[in-house]
Amino acid sequence: MLSTEQILETMSGQGLRITDQRKTLANLFGENEGYLSAKDVYEHMGRKYSGLSFDTVYRNLRVMEELGVLEQVVFEDGVKFKGSCNQDHHHHHMICLQCQKTYPINFCPMNLTDAPDQFRVVKHKFEVFGYCKDCEENRDEETVAVAHSKEGQ
Numbered sequence: 693m694l695s696t697e698q699i700l701e702t703m704s705g706q707g708l709r710i711t712d713q714r715k716t717l718a719n720l721f722g723e724n725e726g727y728l729s730a731k732d733v734y735e736h737m738g739r740k741y742s743g744l745s746f747d748t749v750y751r752n753l754r755v756m757e758e759l760g761v762l763e764q765v766v767f768e769d770g771v772k773f774k775g776s777c778n779q780d781h782h783h784h785h786m787i788c789l790q791c792q793k794t795y796p797i798n799f800c801p802m803n804l805t806d807a808p809d810q811f812r813v814v815k816h817k818f819e820v821f822g823y824c825k826d827c828e829e830n831r832d833e834e835t836v837a838v839a840h841s842k843e844g845q
C-alpha cells in the first residue's frame with residue numbers, strides 16, 4: 693500500500709495543491725489498511741475541520757481516486773476507498789470480507805471476455821471476496837454450521 697509520503701508525492705506531482713486537508717486525507721489513507729466509506733472519512737475529517745462539507749470530502753476522494761492514489765470498491769453497503777496498492781500496473785483484488793485485507797492479483801479476466809466488436813470498453817471491475825487464512829481460522833464455528841445447514845436445504 694502507498695505510504696502517506698507516496699500519496700502526497702503523487703498528488704503534488706500531478707499538480708494538485710497540497711492543502712492541510714489533503715495532507716490529513718493522505719495521512720488517513722497512508723495509515724489505514726482497511727476500506728473507508730466517504731461517510732467514515734467525512735466523520736474523521738469533521739473532527740479536525742469544523743464546518744467541512746460532505747461534498748468537499750467526497751470531491752477530494754474522487755480526485756484522489758482519479759490520480760490513482762486511492763482504489764475504490766463497491767461493497768454491499770456501498771462504495772469504499774483505501775490507499776492504492778504499491779503497484780503501478782493494472783491489477784485486481786481479492787478482499788477479505790472480515791478484516792478487509794486486500795491481495796492484489798495480476799490476472800485480468802478482461803482478455804477472456806467475449807466482448808462484442810461494436811462495444812467500446814472504457815473500464816471494467818473485477819473483485820473477488822472471501823476470507824483470508826487468519827479470518828477463516830477465527831470464524832465462528834456457529835456461522836459455519838448455519839451455512840452448512842442452509843446448503844442442505
Ligand SMILES: [Zn+2]
Pocket residue numbers: 763776777783784785796
Ligand atoms: Zn490495488
Ligand SMILES: [Zn+2]
Pocket residue numbers: 788789790791792793823824825826827828
Ligand atoms: Zn481477513
Ligand SMILES: [Zn+2]
Pocket residue numbers: 782783784799800801802816818
Ligand atoms: Zn483488468
